[in-house]
Amino acid sequence: MNTKTLFPLVCAVTLVSAASIDANDQYAPIQPFLNRYCVDCHGGAKQKGEVRLDDFVKIDGALWSDIYDQIHDASMPPEDARQPSMKERASIAKLVLQISRDESFSIPTGYRRLNRREFRNTVRDLLGLKPGIYDPADRVFNDDVDDGFDTNADELVISNELLLEYLESAEHSLRMALFLEDLTPVVTRVVEFKPGSLQSGDQRFTTNKKNSTVLRGSGQYFATQGPRKVAIAGNYRITVKAAGVDRDNYGRMKFPPANGPIRMGIGTRLDSEGKKSTSNLAKSFDLKDEEFEEYSVVVWLEKGAYPWVGFLNGAGKPASSVRQAIRQRKVDPKEIDPKNYKGPGVEVTRLSVEGPLDPEWPPATYRTVFQTDAMPDFENAEVRVSLVDRFLTRAFRRPATEQDVKDYLEYLNRQHQKSSDWHEAFIKTFAAVMASHDFLYIKEEIGPLPPFELASRLSYFLWSTMPDAELFQLAKSGRILNADVYSAQVERMLRDPKTDEFVRGFATQWLSLDLLGTMPPDIKDRRYSAYLKRGYEAAFRDETLQFFRYVLFENQPVGDFLNSDYTFINDTLADVYDLPIDGDSTLKRVSLPKDSVRGGLLGHGSILALTSNGVETLPVTRGHWILDELLGTPPPAPPEEVPALVPDLNGVDTPRDQLVRHRQDPACFECHKQMDPLGLALENFDVIGRYRTKYDAGPVVDPSGEMFGTRFKDVTELRQILRSREDQFARNLIVKLAEYAKGRRLNRRDLELVNQVAAKSGKDEYRFKLMLRHLLMSNLMRDR
Incomplete structure (x- = not known):
């Protein structure tokens, strides 16, 4: 595939217009001030902190903002250096502030690539994939962010290699969502595995009996015979009949878990081609000694996933426990070597998987991807146009244009000519959509954000994912621009559990967790x-x-x-x-x-x-x-x-x-x-x-x-x-929140808005939720 046709790389950087500053006589007093008080440490011979101030016209907008802060707050020059008078300091600070207002960060149309977290969540929501052991971002490089948050547009670069990873991840995710080999309704099945088929890396400490297997090591055991991997994604009931056994086989010599309960775990595992297998613990159970019972858990399994059962609190390395026991007591090594070891274990007589439970038709992921309650008729040309239009609109987080639909329909038809399979052609086409600029990048116009861009700003800030259906409809009608409607959406979104994405995304990076x-x-x-x-x-x-x-x-x-x-x-x-x-x-x-x-x-x-x-x-x-x-x-x-x-x-x-x-x-x-x-x-x-x-x-x-x-x-x-410096801390927190939301460093105009948000928040005792609301309702959030 020619990636150039899928992804035009966009990059825009704007600096202060040096010529305009140089031509304006009102700023003439600034350079003598810098020469007198600053260039000894920030000039041609020495640049403390890698800051140089001797060449007036080369100072960019971000640095002018810093200069204003240092002069205004009297942080510079240092205490032991020559100091300007208060009148001189105030006069120059006013001029520097004017430069910041006039020149700094006149940002054109902005683009920011989705970071890895946002890509993962957006793919899940776009395709209807539930959070589980399958990670859509598993095939994508980590974001290499050295400065600021992982939303910093300047740090989120792209390369041909990364683009191909996005394409591979998109296609794999689509195959997880559109998983049916044939388009026939799904039925619930029960698959049972023979106890003797349970295997793991600690097989030496596994005892196979006629009708059961005793797990004496602490690894994960899974079936090696029969169709262990589920063919259809859905909710499944995993049932294990088991008991805790052989706790006292060595008398007073106790092996883990000693006198505690023998704990069994039931979990899920997914193998990825060329990747390390991933697994999750679904639930743990304390077993009864020598008394068999059935233990069940209902879990979501992706296509290709399979269950495992394990002895959670057993000896991590039974061999080490055995050697230690031999050293501590005079025991015949033959009695407790791997072949004869009869320490505590989990005895399993039955392992079964039932599902998918209450299967829907069409499956939920099909309804999400194609936005229809019936299995689509791919042979119908009008249906294909509608399917492409709806998917593009959701993927691009804006209405698809006629040209968008035309381009991708042509691509769909070319893919069908290659495969003679509409199902396969849609997977290839939608993967191309998900590797395109319009999917991977968030676009924001200069000035007040239009409805769809405002919906994305709000959604990616609080949820780290695409707008949901309600936000999208409000953007489509334009009502999201109404202050009362927007305020109600802020309240709704803050109540949604998806806000934990904001908690983890922002707090982890702000505090360097x-x-x-x-x-x-x-x-x-x-x-x-x-x-x-x-x-x-x-x-x-x-x-x-x-x-x-x-x-x-x-x-x-x-x-x-x-x-x-x-x-x-x-x-x-x-x-x-x-x-x-x-x-x-x-x-x-x-x-x-x-x-x-x-x-x-x-x-x-x-x-x-x-x-x-x-x-x-x-x-x-x-x-x-x-x-x-x-x-x-x-x-x-x-x-x-x-x-x-x-x-x-x-x-x-x-x-x-x-x-x-x-x-x-x-x-x-x-x-x-x-x-x-x-x-x-x-x-x-x-x-x-x-x-x-x-x-x-x-x-x-x-x-x-x-x-x-x-x-x-x-x-x-x-x-x-x-x-006692709560006001300073609160202002800094507002700056951090705004930079996380806007994906860039704040400019002087932004910082004036920060002061307004801080002033309103101070009247509310800097209570966090109210402060966040003030930020979300301000032009800091509603403007580029």
């Missing part, structure tokens, strides 16, 4: 052995996401992110945080003591772990994280000539000692003066967020410092200072 697990501690170190065994990493992430959900949907003040008297913990987090809880693995909201160190994000294990490297805490990284993610005032990148901090692994020097020496370099002083006290305030937390009063080498942790001219003695007082 995607860094969790990139530098885990050494689990061989006994201090951190529970990190993997107890699932700290997943619990950390879940706590922070649940905290975000609560602040948003319970409409709490966003200042709770900075300091709160509650959090969400389960039994795992209670162990890490040394907090009492009567519960299990379910997250529960708990009130914190007044003197607790856990209030707000700075007490979350997720934030403390991702700002460490698994070996030592990183005060500079932690301080930078606070300045950037919470306050929106990130320090510039360090000069290239400054050597990196080298950790003292012997523990002779504390991090505070090392940073004091580092700040003696004048090139490092200004930035570290801001970052270091904030990061050192968190030194009472180790690399996985546990509280400590001393370093491993012995010295007492000193978390005291100063911020905004106010002294603090520890993280509790630092949180109080941060909470």
Whole structure:
């Protein structure tokens, strides 16, 4: 296939018009100001933070916005440098602001490629595929985003290789949706597998009896004989008849799960050509000892998926358990070698799959793809036109033009000439649609967004997917432009469970939760052995996401992110945080003591772990994280000539000692003066967020410092200072939300709208849900 005919690459970049600035005499005073106060550090000889200000006409729009912020907020020049008078500062700030208004980011028609998350969700909704073990984005490269969110248009590039991956994924997804080999109604069937056919990678510890199989290893067991893969997607009932057996075969010598219940899992698995198999646990069951019962679960199975059954809490490596038992007790190795091992297990006498249950005709995916309640008559030319028109309209998220329909009908006919099969021709044609520019890219015109583009802006912001039928109809009628109608849609969409896509997409990137697990501690170190065994990493992430959900949907003040008297913990987090809880693995909201160190994000294990490297805490990284993610005032990148901090692994020097020496370099002083006290305030937390009063080498942790001219003695007082800056934090959060929604960095005009949203939100105590509503109702969201 010629990809050039499917996908014209669009790229537009606009900078400030240097000639227009140069020609305007009213801006003449700016360059002398920059020469006097700025170019010593940002000129031809030196460019701190890679910023150069000596060539006036080469300064682009984004940099003019930064210059205004630095002058207006008196952040620059540094305190130890020559300072302009207040009158001079105000005069130049006004001129720089005018440049920003006149010139910066005059954006033409904009295009942004769907990121990987949005592609996955859009394909599912377009084709009616349910979330399950099949992932439409599995065949597509990860987005390589280095700056900002994964919605940043400048980062979402395209290549011929990526385009071919989209085409392959689209065709495979269509085959999952349009799965029928022949167009005859589906009937429910029951398939039973012989117990002896259950196999796994731990087959050495499996005992096959005449009418049953005993699973003694902890792997996944699935049938190797018979038609194990379902031919039709749908809901299926998987039934297993089983019992827990042989718990006491070795007397007082206990093998996992020792005295706990023998736990069986039922799950699903899907093999992908050229890809690693994917599997999900559908449900777990605690079995009765030596008493057989039937256990069932209803699950959605994609075409080609099949069930598995497993011993969830058995010995991960029975061979290791056997060797350990031999070392601990004088036992004849022959008695418990793999051939003779009779430790605890799950004995299965029956495994069956029934389905699809209550099969619909046509199948739901056919009705979604073709938008019809009857199986379409592909031989009818008028029907084919209608089918193509409807699919294009939904795929392009706008009405299809006559030319669109004509082009793809011609492509459909060419595919039919090749295959003589209309079903196959539609799959090939719709795959081409899903690899086209109009599907892969979101288009936004300059100025107020038209109805269909506004519907997409709202849907991709809150749901990370295409507009649903109600939004589409409101866009078609134009009523979505009505403020009351639009407001009602905002409320409806916020109530929809799909809003969790926003929670995960935005919160994970804003707070850098995607860094969790990139530098885990050494689990061989006994201090951190529970990190993997107890699932700290997943619990950390879940706590922070649940905290975000609560602040948003319970409409709490966003200042709770900075300091709160509650959090969400389960039994795992209670162990890490040394907090009492009567519960299990379910997250529960708990009130914190007044003197607790856990209030707000700075007490979350997720934030403390991702700002460490698994070996030592990183005060500079932690301080930078606070300045950037919470306050929106990130320090510039360090000069290239400054050597990196080298950790003292012997523990002779504390991090505070090392940073004091580092700040003696004048090139490092200004930035570290801001970052270091904030990061050192968190030194009472180790690399996985546990509280400590001393370093491993012995010295007492000193978390005291100063911020905004106010002294603090520890993280509790630092949180109080941060909470007093709630207005600054709220404004930064609005900026982050807007950049995530718009897919680009904000310009000066946008930032004026941010101030308006912040002012309205302040009157509502910066309550998160109301703040989000103010943002969604503003021109920040309704304009390009």
